[in-house]
Amino acid sequence: xxxxxxxxxxxxKLSLASVEAPTLLRFITCGSVDDGKSTLIGRLxxxxxxxxxxxxxxxSAESRRWGTQGDHVDYALLLDGLSAEREQGITIDVAYRYxxxxxxxxxxxxTPGHRQYTRxxxxxxxxxxxxxxxxxxxxxxxxQTRRHALIASMLGVRHLVLAVNKMDRADYREALFTEVxxxxxxxxxxxxxxxxxxxxxxxxxxENVVHPADTMPWYEGPxxxxxxxxxxxxxTLEALPFRMPVQLVSRPTPDxxxxxxxxxxxxxxxxxxxxxxPGDSTAGIARIVTADGDLAVAVAGxxxxxxxxxxxxxxxxxxxxxxxxxATVTDTLETSLLxxxxxxxxxxxxxxxxxxxxxxxARVASPNQGIDVETGALVVMTSLSxxxxxxxxxxxxxxxxxxxxxxxxxxxxxxxxDRLTNDTSAIGLVEEALALVDTPKVAAGRWPILTGETxxxxxxxxxxxxAVGSLGTIVLAFALTHNRGLAALIGSGEVLTKIIIYFLHxxxxxxxxxxxxxxx
Amino acid sequence: xxxLDNLARLEAxxxxxxxxxxxxxxxxxxxxxxGKDSAxxxxxxxxxxxxxxxxxxxxxVDTTWKFREMIAFRDKRAADLGLDxxxxxxxxxxxxxxxxxxxxxxxxxxVMKTQALKQALDLHRFDAxxxxxxxxxxRSRAKERIFSFRSAEHRWDPKKQRPEFWDIxxxxxxxxxxxxxxxxxNWTELDVWNYIRxxxxxxxxxxxxxxxxxxxxDGALLMVDDERLPLAAGEKPQMRRVxxxxxxxxxxxxxxxxxxxxxxxxxxxxxxxxxxxRSGRAIDHDGGSSMEQKKVExxx
Numbered sequence: 001x002x003x004x005x006x007x008x009x010x011x012x013k014l015s016l017a018s019v020e021a022p023t024l025l026r027f028i029t030c031g032s033v034d035d036g037k038s039t040l041i042g043r044l045x046x047x048x049x050x051x052x053x054x055x056x057x058x059x060s061a062e063s064r065r066w067g068t069q070g071d072h073v074d075y076a077l078l079l080d081g082l083s084a085e086r087e088q089g090i091t092i093d094v095a096y097r098y099x100x101x102x103x104x105x106x107x108x109x110x111t112p113g114h115r116q117y118t119r120x121x122x123x124x125x126x127x128x129x130x131x132x133x134x135x136x137x138x139x140x141x142x143x144q145t146r147r148h149a150l151i152a153s154m155l156g157v158r159h160l161v162l163a164v165n166k167m168d169r170a171d172y173r174e175a176l177f178t179e180v181x182x183x184x185x186x187x188x189x190x191x192x193x194x195x196x197x198x199x200x201x202x203x204x205x206x207e208n209v210v211h212p213a214d215t216m217p218w219y220e221g222p223x224x225x226x227x228x229x230x231x232x233x234x235x236t237l238e239a240l241p242f243r244m245p246v247q248l249v250s251r252p253t254p255d256x257x258x259x260x261x262x263x264x265x266x267x268x269x270x271x272x273x274x275x276x277x278p279g280d281s282t283a284g285i286a287r288i289v290t291a292d293g294d295l296a297v298a299v300a301g302x303x304x305x306x307x308x309x310x311x312x313x314x315x316x317x318x319x320x321x322x323x324x325x326x327a328t329v330t331d332t333l334e335t336s337l338l339x340x341x342x343x344x345x346x347x348x349x350x351x352x353x354x355x356x357x358x359x360x361x362a363r364v365a366s367p368n369q370g371i372d373v374e375t376g377a378l379v380v381m382t383s384l385s386x387x388x389x390x391x392x393x394x395x396x397x398x399x400x401x402x403x404x405x406x407x408x409x410x411x412x413x414x415x416x417x418d419r420l421t422n423d424t425s426a427i428g429l430v431e432e433a434l435a436l437v438d439t440p441k442v443a444a445g446r447w448p449i450l451t452g453e454t455x456x457x458x459x460x461x462x463x464x465x466x467a468v469g470s471l472g473t474i475v476l477a478f479a480l481t482h483n484r485g486l487a488a489l490i491g492s493g494e495v496l497t498k499i500i501i502y503f504l505h506x507x508x509x510x511x512x513x514x515x516x517x518x519x520x
Numbered sequence: 521x522x523x524l525d526n527l528a529r530l531e532a533x534x535x536x537x538x539x540x541x542x543x544x545x546x547x548x549x550x551x552x553x554x555g556k557d558s559a560x561x562x563x564x565x566x567x568x569x570x571x572x573x574x575x576x577x578x579x580x581v582d583t584t585w586k587f588r589e590m591i592a593f594r595d596k597r598a599a600d601l602g603l604d605x606x607x608x609x610x611x612x613x614x615x616x617x618x619x620x621x622x623x624x625x626x627x628x629x630x631v632m633k634t635q636a637l638k639q640a641l642d643l644h645r646f647d648a649x650x651x652x653x654x655x656x657x658x659r660s661r662a663k664e665r666i667f668s669f670r671s672a673e674h675r676w677d678p679k680k681q682r683p684e685f686w687d688i689x690x691x692x693x694x695x696x697x698x699x700x701x702x703x704x705x706n707w708t709e710l711d712v713w714n715y716i717r718x719x720x721x722x723x724x725x726x727x728x729x730x731x732x733x734x735x736x737x738d739g740a741l742l743m744v745d746d747e748r749l750p751l752a753a754g755e756k757p758q759m760r761r762v763x764x765x766x767x768x769x770x771x772x773x774x775x776x777x778x779x780x781x782x783x784x785x786x787x788x789x790x791x792x793x794x795x796x797x798r799s800g801r802a803i804d805h806d807g808g809s810s811m812e813q814k815k816v817e818x819x820x
């Protein structure tokens with residue numbers, strides 16, 4: 001037996017029965033095309049003893065044939081599992097790799113750097129606890145870095161590592177590392193990550209990846225692996241109010257009726273009451289059934305079957321929620337959409353929205369604003385194509401229960417499906433679930449209204465303004481002419497014309513983005 | 521999530537996938553290949569629908585070249601658990617006498633596995649098929665989605681995969697299209713073994729070391745399971761202490777020398793191993809992208 005960490009992991013498990021079982025960390029690597037993502041993962045796998053010999057043998061053979069690293073092993077070939085990727089030398093789709101150390105099991109998603117594959121990066125990010133963002137020390141922070149940081153933050157990745165790579169080519173200069181890390185923090189501070197840690201590495205040489213580097217004595221922080229093993233990503237999911245979408249109704253025998261699902265947030269205890277949304281009934285939890293026996297308490301992430309203490313009508317797609325803090329029931333959502341389909345958003349098209357276990361028909365308006373994924377700034381946007389992020393109102397054909405994505409990743413995200421092609425069109429995040437009973441119709445016109453003013457409001461304003469304005473005109477005309485008849489004629493003459501002019505003026509301005517600010 | 525360890529999280533994810541397919545697909549089937557991954561897959565499926573029974577049948581594509589012990593194990597499991605076990609063999613291939621010894625691994629796998637699987641799926645009009653493939657097995661599998669779509673001709677298009685977000689799966693498909701679903705996508709070989717130990721899941725004895733008759737060819741140890749393996753002149757089966765890391769068709773699956781007679785032994789040996797799981801599978805060595813190519817053609 002050699003002394004690779006994998007072996008150490010096993011002997012630990014076998015000899016120390018009391019040792020805590022390893023936890024799981026899901027992370028993604030992202031960054032620009034040539035910043036060394038694949039090399040970094042290759043190094044992580046290699047230096048933790050997680051690349052079997054036969055794969056190494058094949059890798060060096062293929063490096064000679066396809067490799068882009070000269071005489072060095074091209075780790076990209078280990079991860080680029082599709083023949084098209086090896087031939088073109090680019091990563092097209094997410095690759096998942098698995099490795100372990102005594103402390104943790106890791107699932108790493110290597111995501112493509114090219115802009116046209118942003119949706120595949122989002123696939124990896126949607127389930128990740130942490131993102132490792134690579135930058136080339138000499139190139140510093142570039143638009144790709146900002147774009148990936150932004151999408152990671154948008155999809156709720158809580159922890160970020162900035163791996164400043166290729167330090168060997170930058171003479172291991174501390175000042176350069178400090179500058180790059182400082183630039184990044186200045187940009188990323190407002191993105192709301194729970195932690196940002198910067199590490200100087202030379203992935204090709206394995207420096208500060210698994211083993212510390214003596215070439216950078218000025219750096220006293222952890223290596224990348226040390227940080228990945230220690231970072232505390234325990235989510236606050238259990239602290240959130242209880243949520244569970246009902247996946248299946250289980251009725252194997254006439255006297256058993258259970259509701260199966262995975263707990264999305266919070267804690268469930270027998271004896272407590274839950275709301276059954278989107279309806280308005282509540283029921284008490286009699287049993288929490290699993291194949292390993294009944295539980296008294298179940299937590300977020302567990303797949304269970306719930307039995308109520310009374311007969312009650314519950315269907316797939318309903319949401320069980322904390323009766324004291326239920327989710328918002330609505331048919332109108334303010335959302336951020338990342339468009340992932342080749343076919344751009346078409347407000348006239350029929351879409352399906354799938355959230356939790358519920359699928360409903362949805363009308364999707366044109367965006368009125370979007371997010372520039374390179375700067376994070378809100379910009380005017382009136383259409384939505386692949387890899388763009390827009391702020392879009394979505395109207396459902398029936399009410400469902402939602403939380404905002406910022407509050408709850410499990411009950412604030414959804415996908416849009418194109419009804420004609422069955423393709424997934426967009427990934428959506430609920431920014432606001434509008435708990436209005438009667439909400440204004442979502443505008444689907446070509447020139448969207450930015451201020452949220454309805455035509456009725458503009459007309460009422462026009463009448464109101466005219467009453468005030470015309471009274472003023474009559475007073476002024478009387479003061480100048482001392483003729484009541486003439487003053488009344490001037491005043492009333494303008495009433496009709498100016499109501500019309502004012503109304504039209506308002507409707508035009510409602511569509512002009514100039515000077516519009518938006519509160520979120 | 522602090523209270524759930526790695527295996528508990530993997531188990532919950534797999535159960536969620538099983539339930540989602542049962543809710544959204546009309547005719548699911550579980551592809552059962554008798555090995556350790558199938559054993560875990562079946563165990564998870566039973567947990568997903570407890571206290572109910574499995575809401576779908578199992579399907580074993582029998583190439584007729586499985587180890588005899590595997591077939592006995594399959595039949596015993598089906599009887600013990602009261603499973604609806606369908607067995608399908610490509611009768612045309614059988615009539616033509618297609619086999620790995622006479623026709624080579626490539627033709628045998630295509631006719632008796634890939635074509636046989638397509639026949640069975642079409643025959644029963646299954647629209648979703650669970651498989652036990654894991655992403656850590658092979659690099660083209662590392663790229664495959666958990667819900668992987670197949671055209672009406674059962675072809676996989678690796679460049680046109682639907683993006684997959686969170687645990688919300690788009691299961692919609694056109695007429696004739698089907699889905700291959702991989703609930704064990706995120707499991708590793710070590711996870712599977714640790715789970716088998718934790719849950720006491722029965723697996724065939726072939727996974728444990730015993731003295732068995734083998735011949736050595738090109739460095740691979742092939743078990744002589746019956747008289748269908750032709751011996752070269754002067755070749756004599758030797759009795760060696762071996763076990764199998766994966767189970768497939770017997771002339772295509774090499775044994776390894778081992779003393780591991782228990783689960784703990786197998787797991788310890790796995791940690792010390794420096795070669796990957798499928799290195800003993802002949803069909804993986806027909807070229808750099810052979811698995812990707814087989815999948816494009818409809819292999820599981």
